Every structure is written in C-alpha cells, then in structure tokens.
Amino acid sequence: MPTSTRFVVSLHMLALMAEHGDTPLRSEDIAVSVNSNAAVVRALLLRLAAAGLTRSQLGNRGGAMLAKSSADIRLVDVYQAVEDRNFFAFHRQPPDGEGMIDRHITASLETMLTPVREALEDKLAGLTLDDVLDDIRGRAGVLSDQAQIGRAAVGEQRRQAAG
Numbered sequence: 001m002p003t004s005t006r007f008v009v010s011l012h013m014l015a016l017m018a019e020h021g022d023t024p025l026r027s028e029d030i031a032v033s034v035n036s037n038a039a040v041v042r043a044l045l046l047r048l049a050a051a052g053l054t055r056s057q058l059g060n061r062g063g064a065m066l067a068k069s070s071a072d073i074r075l076v077d078v079y080q081a082v083e084d085r086n087f088f089a090f091h092r093q094p095p096d097g098e099g100m101i102d103r104h105i106t107a108s109l110e111t112m113l114t115p116v117r118e119a120l121e122d123k124l125a126g127l128t129l130d131d132v133l134d135d136i137r138g139r140a141g142v143l144s145d146q147a148q149i150g151r152a153a154v155g156e157q158r159r160q161a162a163g
Helices: 006-020 027-034 038-050 075-082 100-125 129-140 145-162
Strands: 054-057 063-066
Touching: 006 027, 006 038, 006 063, 006 075, 006 129, 027 038, 027 063, 038 054, 038 075, 075 100, 075 129
Parallel strands: none
Antiparallel strands: 054 063
16 A cells, blocks of 8 residues: 655655745755645645745745744644544445454454554654755764854854863
C-alpha cells in the first residue's frame, strides 16, 4: 500500500524557507528542490498556511515564507496540518459479515492502534523545525548561528586568557 510523503516533503519545504529567512520562495523553486511539481507544493503550502506555519507574499518578488520562527514550529503541527490523522488506514468498505471477526475487527484495531498514533504525535510534539535544521547543519558540517556565536565567545575568552 502506498504511504504519504506529505509530511516529509513539507518538512523539506519548511527547512528551505527557514534557510532563506525573509526571502520569499516561489513554489516553482521549492518544487525543484523537493523533486516534485509546483502544484503539489502549492497544495501543501495551502495546508501549511491554514495551520499558521507559512505565509505568502504577493507580487513580483512574492512567494512563501515561514509565518513564525523555526524554533516555534513543532513537527506535530506540521504532521497534523498535512497528514490524515488516521495513521493506519482501515478497510475502504467496512466489513459487514456476521462473524465475530467481521463485526469487531475495526473497533478492536482502533482501540489498539490509537495509542500508537498518539505516541507518534507525542514524540513529534517534542521536536521542532530547529531540531531538523540543526541535524542537517551538523551533517553538512555547518554550525548554526547560535553555535557560531558560542564558539566565537569561547575563542575570545581563550585569547583574553592567553593574552
């Protein structure tokens, strides 16, 4: 069965916007980066904007930007904005047989699987877009602004101590 890529693609898009700061990104440019088409990007941007995560700037140099800081964008908010909350897809047509399994499978699985979805959302609630960006920068060998400021301060303290 196919799985949705909306969450991961949306995180990619938000990371791009965060990296570009206050510079609006056109859906066509985002689409190139996420290897999709601009219509898919625009559909996701509509969902993200409805959730208050992105905003659009109109005009010649318009495009999409973050509506709040990356530190304030929780991954659970992104997930809930773009994904179907039914993490597990149930029968397209409800079972209608008379047997015990047919009559009770959906309720039984919903009872067991709801805590799994809730655990996923709880984990995502503790992560932000900043966490994603920090990991990306770490893998790329790039320090965040805060880490660069911290290292510069430590270097200055060492120079003063040596000096």
